[in-house]
Amino acid sequence: MANKKDEKNEIDPKAVVNILSDNALLPAAHSLGIPDGIGGVDTFFEDQTSVYVVRSGDTLSQVANMFGVSVDTILSANDMKKGDKLKEGDILLILPFSGVEHTIAKGQTLQGIASLYKVDLDDILVYNDIDANAKLSIGEKLMIPGGNIPNEPVKTSSGSIAKSSSSSQVKNVNGYFINPVPSGRKTRGPTATHRGVDLGASTGSPIYASASGRVKFARTGYNGGFGNLVIISHPNGTETLYAHQSKIATSVGAQVSQGDVIGYVGSTGRSTGPHLHFEVLGAKNPGADWSWKY
Secondary structure, eight states: OOOOSOOOOOOBOOSBOOEEETTEEOOOBOOOOOOOSTTOOBOOSSSBOEEEEOOTTOOHHHHHHHHTOOHHHHHHHTTOOTTOOOOTTOEEEEOSSSEEEEEOOTTOOHHHHHHHHTOOHHHHHHHHTOOTTOOOOTTOEEEEETOOOOSSOOOOOOOOOOOBOSOSBOBBOTTTOOOSOTTSEEEEOOBTTBOSEEEEOOTTOEEEOSSSEEEEEEEOSOGGGTOEEEEEEOTTSOEEEEEEESEEOOOTTOEEOTTOEEEEOBOOSSBSSSEEEEEEETBOOOOTTOOOOO
């Protein structure tokens, strides 16, 4: 396995990136995937989803306006309640369109769900690629486009990524990271509509911290399609994201060394088979010209 010692690497300050604001990168893109058994891929409803790191002075309405979605969309995506306040450094998962996520409860019907959110049933059918006679399962997730959080409690969640950064430049980090799933195989790489890389492996395969750092986000659940999700902040100013885990083996605030086990491969969230969706935030993502450190 790779050396677990943290190493200092020179960062190439070239390659400019578009900036959303003084210290926030534009949202990263994801796209619909093609089923592939082991090594499945992400299957988001739209070709763009976003993660936002809260800055000092941010409000929910400001962030909502920044991404062109409703405040309820952000509340739903992050298991927040009306009246909750943002704290600097919080990570928000954000849908690419206004809407909320609904968890099906016992006795609910599609028409009843549409009535609850006061939306057109056909919109729910289209966004979830189901027909009106689809059998609903308790605990299953449905996206409700154009929906707002109803007055009665409804458990929700959702997600994606725009990363705040103190730098206006994308870093060249070849050789800084190790492959987080060396036993896996790459089933998908970065494209214009897919950020990061998908690494297919058997359920339960260990996921290693790609570089040393502090765990900034670790949460089980649907998380907007990412499933059980971990995000690690690294000393070079980048962050790495590890999605679809079957089980998380770390916690927020933990200091991890390169090569430490942080979780296990799974297919949670919107995924067509066991794999790790891995992203580098604030730097170039793994591609054909990208080298892991071994």
